[in-house]
Amino acid sequence: MISDKDVKYIAGLARIHLEDDQVTHLTKDLEGILHYIEKLNKLDVTQVDPTSHVLPLKNVYREDEVKPSLSQEEVLKFSVEQRDGSFKVPKVIE
Amino acid sequence: MKLNALTAHEILDLIKDKQTTPQAVLDEVQQHIKQSDKDVHAYVRLAKNSNISDVSVDQNAIPIPIGIKDNICIKGEETTCCSKLLTGFKPPYNATVIEKLKASGAMFVGHTNMDEFAFGSSTENSFYGVTHNPWNLECVPGGSSGGSAAAVAANEAIWAIGSDTGGSIRQPASFCGVVGLKPTYGRVSRYGLIAFASSLDQIGPLTKDVTDSALLLNILAGHDSKDSTSVDQPVPDYTKALTKDVKNLKIGVPKEYFVEGMDAEVKASVMQSIEVLKQCGAQFVDVSLPHTEYAVATYYIIATAEASSNLARFDSVQYGLRQNPAQKRKTTLVDMYEESRSVGFGEEAKRRIMLGTYSLSSGYYDAYYLKGLKVRTLIKNDFDKAFESVDAIITPTSPTTAFKIGARAKNPLDMYLSDIYTISANLSGIPGISIPCGFSKEGLPIGLQILAKPFDEEMLFRIAYTFEQNTEWHKKKVGF
Structure with missing residues (x-):
């Protein structure tokens, strides 16, 4: 149902590095859980609307006003690396 | 005291x-x-x-x-x-x-x-x-x-x-x-x-x-x-x-909850509790929540899908642990994301992020996530219906x-x-x-x-x- 190859692909989408033994282990775990989830296939839901949220939510608008917010210094304080008032990250483009 | x-x-x-x-x-x-x-x-x-x-x-x-x-x-x-x-x-x-x-x-x-x-x-x-x-x-x-x-x-x-x-x-x-x-x-x-x-x-x-x-x-x-x-x-x-x-x-007792897997002592205590409330004047009736058996499966689709999306913010750029791969000569931005999240998240977090990412991914979305949302409707409808006739x-x-x-x-x-x-x-x-x-x-x-x-x-x-x-x-x- 789910293969090591699928797990490696999903790990890439989720931006998680996995060692080979972790891939094997996760494949087994996910296979068990997906097998359990298959019980939903007993239900015919073609005529049912999906519920992504229980409240009858509408867009909540507000005036576009400038209000006090965190300073640049406060925001940068928790980053591991920073330079010239910006977050520093490894090279993005080869 | x-x-x-x-x-x-x-x-x-x-x-x-x-x-x-x-x-x-x-x-x-x-x-x-x-x-x-x-x-x-x-x-x-x-x-x-x-x-x-x-x-x-x-x-x-x-x-x-x-x-x-x-x-x-x-x-x-x-x-x-x-x-x-x-x-x-x-x-x-x-x-x-x-x-x-x-x-x-x-x-x-x-x-x-x-x-x-x-x-x-x-x-x-x-x-x-x-x-x-x-x-x-x-x-x-x-x-x-x-x-x-x-x-x-x-x-x-x-x-x-x-x-x-x-x-x-x-x-x-x-x-x-x-x-x-x-x-x-x-x-x-x-x-x-x-x-x-x-x-x-x-x-x-x-x-x-x-x-x-x-x-x-x-x-x-x-x-x-x-x-x-x-x-x-x-x-x-x-x-x-x-x-x-x-x-x-009027208090409902869902028959689907009193099935296999419930500890005998737990069951006995709940039954005694119902008696206590009966003595106080509450009326008890059986109610049915027919989609109960699908709740755990539905939950683990929806909760992990939302979790994988919410936890995507932890990219180690603005805050949190940052780790670069040790053995590589070059480290790209993606290498840094992957290594930091690999080291930073525990086993269950990885499992849930993976499950959620899977059910949201192209080709599986309809079979898992969308299906989960539809069964969620059925579960919610069960409660709406039950509460038409009971207070709790x-x-x-x-x-x-x-x-x-x-x-x-x-x-x-x-x-x-x-x-x-x-x-x-x-x-x-x-x-x-x-x-x-x-x-x-x-x-x-x-x-x-x-x-x-x-x-x-x-x-x-x-x-x-x-x-x-x-x-x-x-x-x-x-x-x-």
Whole structure:
């Protein structure tokens, strides 16, 4: 149902590095859980609307006003690396 | 009795009569923690400065020492979701519930232990190690708000705050013999609660009795412009719902809940509890929630999908742990993301992110995520229909009492199934409370769950209070 190859692909989408033994282990775990989830296939839901949220939510608008917010210094304080008032990250483009 | 073993309403009475002071209560709680938390490990960090409150203690203040789950942001106090990834993170702002507690005069004792990012039902998935159940140190306290429940049970806090995505307040309350309430979705602001599954998460109180639960919900509830899913609806005074009267109330018992897998002692206690409420004049009827058996599967699709999306923000750029791959000569941005998340997230977090990413990915979306949302509709409809004919529903909180540490750690599915009675309330958005209703032969607490219509927390308090005033379970104290 789910293969090591699928797990490696999903790990890439989720931006998680996995060692080979972790891939094997996760494949087994996910296979068990997906097998359990298959019980939903007993239900015919073609005529049912999906519920992504229980409240009858509408867009909540507000005036576009400038209000006090965190300073640049406060925001940068928790980053591991920073330079010239910006977050520093490894090279993005080869 | 020692001050730390009292309820908040008892303490407030003593303060009012000038028989004690807020500082004396806090001192006694902190003193007790020094002795007992070596065994219980309810806290992952104690507050350096307990006075989150700016207000001077006036007549209306409620100066109660409170433990806060480690996924609720307190300005300047390290808040980590018990994850290695967030080690050292000190939020630059307060969660709305913290602002409300500040305004009420509450005193912050510390951050309590939890399963990493609230992923678990036993508190075993914490980066900081497991919390022990105060009733039996070899057992888990439940989870994910296990530290909060254990702190209240062990008298290491008068009150505690937890969060409940699939039962994470109610199940540990049940395992630790305390009162735990999950409010209606939208009743309490989620601003500053580090999100697990945004359509399911709610913050709520863990307390020693029902009166305290109502007092604390009075502080927490209300609309917040910073959380657009919080509902703009008046907040009643919940203490007014504490009446000893369930006459002519119609309470449903769902037949689908009393099936295989429920511990015989749990079943017996719940049945006895129903008798108590019958004696008080409540009428009981059978109700059917036909899609109950699909709740766990539906939940693990929806909750993990939302979690994988919410946890995508942890990219190690703006805050949190950052790790570059050791063996590579070059490190790209993506290498850094992947390595940091690999090192920072624990095993269960990775499992859930992977499951959620899978069910949202191209080719599987319709078969898993969309299907989950559709079954969620069916589960919600079950409750809507049941509440057409009853005022409340009563069930066990968990099929078992607290299990031994390590007993369910091997198979993730075993752990997921311990939330079987609590999950549906989150999927449907309805409120639920767990109150103590008995003990097993081994001396472990058993919890009774009461469910009501959206925004009818008053019904929960009314039934729970009537039950409590007619039983002695909440008076049984742990030896801490």
